[in-house]
Amino acid sequence: MLRWTILFFFFAMNVAAACPQEMFESGLKLTRKSPLFIAVLKRTTEGVVEEREDIFEPTQDKVVSVFPHALAIGKRISSQRTYSTEYVEQVSQLDDLRNLGSWTSKVVLYSGMKEIYRGAVKLSFLNMAEVKIGECVYDTWRVEDRLELEGKAPITLEKYYSPKLGVVLKTLVLSQDRETFSGVHYDTIAVANHH
Numbered sequence: 001m002l003r004w005t006i007l008f009f010f011f012a013m014n015v016a017a018a019c020p021q022e023m024f025e026s027g028l029k030l031t032r033k034s035p036l037f038i039a040v041l042k043r044t045t046e047g048v049v050e051e052r053e054d055i056f057e058p059t060q061d062k063v064v065s066v067f068p069h070a071l072a073i074g075k076r077i078s079s080q081r082t083y084s085t086e087y088v089e090q091v092s093q094l095d096d097l098r099n100l101g102s103w104t105s106k107v108v109l110y111s112g113m114k115e116i117y118r119g120a121v122k123l124s125f126l127n128m129a130e131v132k133i134g135e136c137v138y139d140t141w142r143v144e145d146r147l148e149l150e151g152k153a154p155i156t157l158e159k160y161y162s163p164k165l166g167v168v169l170k171t172l173v174l175s176q177d178r179e180t181f182s183g184v185h186y187d188t189i190a191v192a193n194h195h
Contacts, residue, residue, distance in 0.1 A: 019136035020191050023166050027192035030133070030169075032184065040192050041167050047074060048167060069094045070167050071123055071143060071159060084110045087121075095163075097125050098141055109149065119149035131160045131169045133189045138162045138169055158183075 020028055027042035038053045047068040066075040069091040076083045089105035097103055102124040109117040122145075129142040140160040147155045153176070160170040172183035 018190070020189060021164060024191045028165065028167065029188075029190045029192040030186040031188045031190075033187045039186075042192070043166065071097070071145065071161055072121075081111055086110070094123065097123060097143065101125055107147070117149040117152065119147065119152075121145065121147045126158075129160060131162070133169060133186050136189055138165070140169060 023041075023043050027040050030039045030041065031037075040051045040053070042049050042051075046066050048066075048070050050065045050067070052063050052065075062078070064077045065073060066077070068074045068087075071094045072087065072091040073085055075085075086108045087105045088107070089103070091105075093100065093103055102122060104120060104122045106120050107118070108115055109119075124144045124146075126142040126144055129140055131138050131140050140162045143159045143161055145157040145159055147157075149155075156174040158172040158174060159168045161168050169189075170183070170185055
């Protein structure tokens with residue numbers, strides 16, 4: 001019996017060691033198996049930077065996204081163009097979203113330097129939820145992100161944000177009737193290797 005207890009303890013320790021509990025300097029590597037792509041997330045002075053490598057469609061343009069806060073997109077950069085979002089309110093307030101309950105800001109969207117849309121975004125804390133990625137389980141904030149732009153149908157996302165890691169671990173796109181339309185579910189999480 002003692003032998004099985006010791007083996008279980010070492011197995012649990014190995015699983016814990018394999019599951020990142022913080023954002024490392026080299027970043028975090030999140031992988032989805034089907035269709036296969038890899039997202040590498042790193043913390044920089046601009047916020048969280050996400051680089052996606054699409055293995056399934058290697059010819060697809062590489063996209064880099066910059067988040068001044070993990071819950072708020074700032075820029076999406078490709079070889080074709082750069083889209084950016086300007087927030088009237090301070091996105092740093094999102095650190096306290098669980099206590100605030102909700103956060104609203106007017107936004108302006110740009111394509112390059114040209115303003116293309118104005119509107120508002122509202123983020124609402126829904127509840128705590130566990131997200132399982134492989135053998136790793138994380139406590140997250142389940143957050144509704146609703147973007148309303150002038151002349152466009154609202155876009156509603158459900159995000160699962162890990163305050164410990166400082167990143168969103170799962171995103172669902174909801175249809176107008178609030179059913180899940182699509183989403184990103186990762187299969188593995190690991191510390192990224194230095195390039």
